[in-house]
Amino acid sequence: MATRGAVLLSEWTKVRTVRSTLITLVIAFVVTVGLGALISAITSGQWDKQTASERASFDPTSTSFSGIYLGQLAVIVFAVLVIGNEYSSGMIRATLAAVPKRGTLLVSKVAVVLALVLPVALATSFVTFFLGQALLGSHGTSLGKDNVLRAVLGMAVYMTFIALLSLGVGFMLRKPVLSLGLLMPFFFLISPILSAVPKVKTVAHYFPDQAGAQMVRVTGTSSVPYGPLAGFFICLAWVAVCLLGGYLLLRHRDA
């Protein structure tokens, strides 16, 4: 058994010595901030054309976070590649020969993804918020208002959860093409569509992105039957299930 600290250091070296790490995380930041700013600016410009009910349900905080729908795809790619690259290149055998304790390996990868994505997510979340509110101008809100800080932190937590969930799926499906082929359409298309279909949406409400949307909601009405705290735990449960599934398969499967 190699010591945990040694494995952690080695996983950190792996993640910092490939270009995809920097590229995907920069894209996640730029897309989330940029798209959020664009939508905030458009919303502000179209304010006069909105109906009274639209204005009543308007949530300036979540509006500034609109870019996450696209930005999260880059987070998914980052996390999937952390493990998927090892399977596609065959390097996983070198890894498991060096670190035969598979639980230690998975925990180290979780720790490295967490340590890298959480700061990026916090920076993304706060920059997106402040830029979005500045562009919304008089329609914007501020960190001091009720629940707003919670929503901004919730946004960072959501990005981090998406990364860990994708890592778990990456461990389960191994091939990055499979993992990305499942996760990208799911978060970008399937879940948003299903959550708009009657009856089906009662189930779709519990999908991780819908739960995440609850975490960043400040005001406004929603058909989702639970609040931000429940959203946090539902999201956490998805992460736990995916990582546990990844661990069980990693432990029992041939490399």
Added chain:
Amino acid sequence: MIEVHKLTKRYGDTLAVDGLSFQVPQGVVTGFLGPNGAGKSTTMRMMLDLDRPTSGAVTIDGKHYSQLKEPLKYIGALLEAKAVHPGRSAYNHLLWLAQSNSIPVGRVDQVLGQVGLREVAKRRSSGFSLGMGQRLGIAAALLGDPRIMLFDEPVNGLDPEGILWVRNLMKSLAEEGRTVFVSSHLMSEMALTADHLVVIGKGRLLANVSMNDFIDQNSHSYVRVRTPQPEALLDALTASGITATPVDGGAYEVLDGDPAAIGDLARDRGIALHELSPQRASLEEAFMQMTADSVQYHAGADPDAPATAPPAARPEPSGPAWGAGWKKES
């Protein structure tokens, strides 16, 4: 010491490894020989705990692989070429490996020098040739300065210079007292490097012998004769108590025969000889005969026909035969 104990691996209906038991002797090169699909790679993966045995076990110094503290310091393995992230440099690949087992970082530069990759160490490995990838894999195996080394088909795809380099490396590793376990499907390659042989076919143990014993048992000599008067020659030989076997092309072979005695006999009877040549069956032929029943896919063979062993003392086929290299050096 590696001990393989009743190791079995089943994939669905296929038994890839079937109750395999053997020990790898210490401090020598052991050749792990078998036709393609015999279960060599599967066995080696199970040694490293990468694949989980259906039953049985492999122990290293009495311990299961996963119980080894910092396993790269016990066993270095080369399983497949280029098992490296294409975007990572050779240096960084070895760096994470070293860090994972608390191997001093200085070793990275040492092994890069040892395999001759120091100049390209900082380059992305995607541009590496097969030979460079193989060298990087060997550098990774050497990294922890292990007492035991596993190589799975290390010369596959290498150019002659690379093959010679790997061959000499394995010999020098054994001279340093290391245990070297190397798989191959080429007997000729093993004949040049191995001190001991473990032969498997269809996942079962076929032989576990020292190279010298294998040569004694299997590389018999024979004399090939060719004559326009076969009846007369056969009569003469039978009268002298010599058995000749007809082979393809109208020639005859005499197992362990003495060419001088046969030549004298023919002269005494006035029989013309068109060929009289001493031959040695190659180890490759002995190996092919041993594994003939367990080869999964015969080239051009009728799939329904039972696999038949080629006769031990066959005439040399035209063109370079398997094992020809061994014969030249022996």
